[in-house]
Amino acid sequence: MGLVIWRGFNISVPDEWEILQFSKNFEIGSLLFADRYSFRFEFNWNRLSGKPYMEKIVEDYLLDLVNNKRIKNEKRITLYDWKGFEGIVDGILTSRFGKWFEKESCMIEGVFLWDLKRDLDTEENVLTSISTDDIFNKRRWKAFGIDLVTEKDAKLVLCDVKPAYCKMVFKSKKCEETFERFGLVNFWLKEDYGKWSKKRIPQGFTVKKTSEKKLNDHSVKYIFAEGYRKFRRLSYQSQTWLCPEDKRLYNLIITKKYSKSFEEDSFYQKILCCNKMEIKI
């Protein structure tokens, strides 16, 4: 089972399931997991102002499917706190569960799509793994090979996933954070990654300081720069390293309001690349 953390929710799914579709929307959205051949699991969230009556929602939804003749062999099911039903919906064997998560004020729905029959163990393992993440004032995200920590109020504004590349951009009141993970490094990186990182500094910014630090066998290169964007004086921090374990290149860029006390000690480790690396928050 592999752990995925998205929008404050931990979900463990079988290793062969990958995220194929995602939503950045904090209020309402979904994550779709697929194995090689088909979609397998849909994780939906809906932020509500108050606790809904789950049983009534499940009942109404089932009734709607029955009335529209979209479901066959329907059966109500309950697994711990999860209320739901199974049946053949639009020709696909489906089991659908819902639960209210008070801490996040979210109604969560888990939908499994099965080939021939329900895999009860997988269903139980996935559903029981769904929990809210609990880090004080921070939020952890773990998906597409990136395991990161960001501010609790940070909003995911961009998530770009390509083969051997992932970029996630978060915006909060304090700063903008860009997390990147690059694969197949030997094929495209023909220079020192410190130099490469320097070349990526946006126009209008000037480098004030560069440094290097060894963190558990990881040689992390820091760049501190400052400049102007839209008439605002900004500080730019970049942290780049090549993980010796997974051979991927990690890059974190933080842009925030200019501050003089701009030292690497204040630039916490926010990406976890392998077991040797630790996140400091």
Place this chain on the structure above:
Amino acid sequence: MLEAVPEKNLAVDYEKKENCIVITVHKKKPKWLFFPFSWLFRVKLKKKVMLDSIGTEIWQLCDGINTVEKIVTIISEKYELTFHESRVAVTEYLKMLIERGIVAIRVKD
């Protein structure tokens, strides 16, 4: 799509260069290309395509036996990509090879 079998176009010429390959695709002579048009218009009847090292590997795996799924799995294991990362990269690349007439695809009945 995963069950489809890609196969090399045997009519192409190829030349190995270090760890990549240069493929020459021969085009059909257009019907209108006869004298005097053949004198007036220069039409290239050959097209060269250079494949990088991963592209060369994918092309070499198109042997008429390996399915797309097998090629995706081989590439994902070799380059430590997830299955879907590799699937996107390999299928996009195969699409390009098919469009350029380098590879043909055989779909199971």
